[in-house]
Amino acid sequence: QKEVEQNSGPLSVPEGAIASLNCTYSDRGSQSFFWYRQYSGKSPELIMSIYSNGDKEDGRFTAQLNKASQYVSLLIRDSQPSDSATYLCAVRWTGRRALTFGSGTRLQVQP
Amino acid sequence: EPEVTQTPSHQVTQMGQEVILRCVPISNHLYFYWYRQILGQKVEFLVSFYNNEISEKSEIFDDQFSVERPDGSNFTLKIRSTKLEDSAMYFCASSDGTSVNNEQFFGPGTRLTVL
Numbered sequence: 001q002k003e004v005e006q007n008s009g010p011l012s013v014p015e016g017a018i019a020s021l022n023c024t025y026s027d028r029g030s031q032s033f034f035w036y037r038q039y040s041g042k043s044p045e046l047i048m049s050i051y052s053n054g055d056k057e058d059g060r061f062t063a064q065l066n067k068a069s070q071y072v073s074l075l076i077r078d079s080q081p082s083d084s085a086t087y088l089c090a091v092r093w094t095g096r097r098a099l100t101f102g103s104g105t106r107l108q109v110q111p
Numbered sequence: 112e113p114e115v116t117q118t119p120s121h122q123v124t125q126m127g128q129e130v131i132l133r134c135v136p137i138s139n140h141l142y143f144y145w146y147r148q149i150l151g152q153k154v155e156f157l158v159s160f161y162n163n164e165i166s167e168k169s170e171i172f173d174d175q176f177s178v179e180r181p182d183g184s185n186f187t188l189k190i191r192s193t194k195l196e197d198s199a200m201y202f203c204a205s206s207d208g209t210s211v212n213n214e215q216f217f218g219p220g221t222r223l224t225v226l
Contacts, residue, residue, distance in 0.1 A: 097213055099156060
């Protein structure tokens with residue numbers, strides 16, 4: 001069974017701080033990794049994707065992938081109250097197009 | 112910016128009735144998907160569709176479910192005989208299929224309530 005695991009949180013950080021969200025996955029045969037943001041009652045919104053080991057930066061967001069250790073993380077710099085949401089990690093396994101989602105980590109940014 | 116649209120936003124139906132959920136994927140995308148999210152649970156894959164046929168489906172997507180692209184823009188999910196446990200948010204997504212990552216973009220969802 002291929003699994004994607006996330007700490008449910010809530011992760012609480014003060015405004016302006018760095019929020020660090022982590023995700024582990026069970027299968028080394030994984031091709032691509034995605035971070036989505038989901039506000040309560042809304043649909044998943046793609047933040048960024050990564051498929052190579054290392055860091056990928058996009059504005060205030062940095063995704064980090066370590067395939068040997070089977071984890072992917074998302075750093076949010078200068079966190080804002082509007083960043084308060086559930087962050088979903090998703091994995092696309094090799095040979096498939098379907099995404100397998102984790103249960104999400106709820107982030108709370110305190111003003 | 113192009114986006115996936117879905118109708119209706121909320122559908123209420125009686126157990127045993129048929130429902131059709133509609134989606135308009137992003138216009139130049141080639142791959143279409145349906146996912147569902149039961150309240151408080153994970154987003155779960157149902158089915159993917161490419162070149163007018165199902166390319167992949169999950170165990171959830173049994174004989175009561177079907178998908179169709181009836182014209183050049185719409186993509187539909189039909190549930191033949193709804194059950195109470197079908198109550199969930201249903202999300203349509205699409206991807207262009209050309210990027211290495213196959214990024215999928217989600218619509219706003221249809222909330223299905225089965226009474």
